[in-house]
Amino acid sequence: MTDSTVQEDFLRAFHAVRPAVTAEAFGRGRGPDGRSSYELLRDRVAGHRRVLDLGCGDGLLLELLARDGGRQLAGVDLSPQSLALARRRPALSAARLHTGRAQELPFAEGSFDACVSHLALMLMGDIEQVAAEVARVLVPGGVLACVLGGGAVGGEAYERFVGLLRRAGERTTARIPALGDRRMRDREGFEEILRPVGFEDVEWETVPIDIGGTPEQVWDSVSGLYDLAPMEERAVARLRRDFFADVADLVTPEGLVPCGFEVRLASARIA
Numbered sequence: 001m002t003d004s005t006v007q008e009d010f011l012r013a014f015h016a017v018r019p020a021v022t023a024e025a026f027g028r029g030r031g032p033d034g035r036s037s038y039e040l041l042r043d044r045v046a047g048h049r050r051v052l053d054l055g056c057g058d059g060l061l062l063e064l065l066a067r068d069g070g071r072q073l074a075g076v077d078l079s080p081q082s083l084a085l086a087r088r089r090p091a092l093s094a095a096r097l098h099t100g101r102a103q104e105l106p107f108a109e110g111s112f113d114a115c116v117s118h119l120a121l122m123l124m125g126d127i128e129q130v131a132a133e134v135a136r137v138l139v140p141g142g143v144l145a146c147v148l149g150g151g152a153v154g155g156e157a158y159e160r161f162v163g164l165l166r167r168a169g170e171r172t173t174a175r176i177p178a179l180g181d182r183r184m185r186d187r188e189g190f191e192e193i194l195r196p197v198g199f200e201d202v203e204w205e206t207v208p209i210d211i212g213g214t215p216e217q218v219w220d221s222v223s224g225l226y227d228l229a230p231m232e233e234r235a236v237a238r239l240r241r242d243f244f245a246d247v248a249d250l251v252t253p254e255g256l257v258p259c260g261f262e263v264r265l266a267s268a269r270i271a
């Protein structure tokens, strides 16, 4: 089996059980100006009529895009279970939702004015192939806009959780497959992948998104990380206990815990 097959089998199996996990955590996330990371992407492609969402999951971003009206929307995802949720959204009744790989897009050349992707591109193997496919299906001048995973905001609950998770990882040999291509984690790598297939005007910005809430809500969000999938129930229960103890000093008088997660908001235009 190739690395990509192993990665994609893992992702399919994970999302079969948690088909909307990202939207549940980031749908209520807010950046410094009050917009969610989905809304940041929606606004990046304002005015573009034909839009494709790569790794669209349960269709939250597509639904936001549909609200503008007059758009032709499409989504591709590996997970049939996530797409089943997307298909239930009335706003997406006319969208083309396809179960499949971003590396093999079932669309003709120049089919889209923009391509968006929320927390998905950095998980994809064969990333050069994905970039070539996006370049192929965009019209000249078309835009790729994506939100990529970053890191934790210092001193908040996500950073604490990552520290506890690392320690939990030291107590077990169970591991998930390495996902995606490391180059998607920084601007230089992003450009290195996109420029050879004709993208230019690269923009790259770091935006902190607060996915904070009550300790329970924050646990629900952070425990949706892929890394917990191979952990035994006992180990997850211990991590949960440790997490609640560790964030107790962060709880505000309103009962909320700040949980900052930095995303990269990146875009490029095809020449």
Ligand SMILES: C[S@@+](CC[C@H](N)C(=O)[O-])C[C@H]1O[C@@H](n2cnc3c(N)ncnc32)[C@H](O)[C@@H]1O
Pocket (backbone or CB within 6 Å): 008, 011, 012, 015, 022, 023, 054, 055, 056, 057, 058, 059, 060, 076, 077, 078, 079, 082, 100, 101, 102, 103, 117, 118, 119, 120, 123, 124, 125
């Ligand atoms: C972290 S989830 C994000 C889902 C959605 N974009 C959101 O933010 O709510 C990543 C999604 O990318 C999809 N995905 C990962 N690799 C893919 C690939 N090569 N082709 C298509 N979809 C892929 C997964 O199945 C999963 O639904």
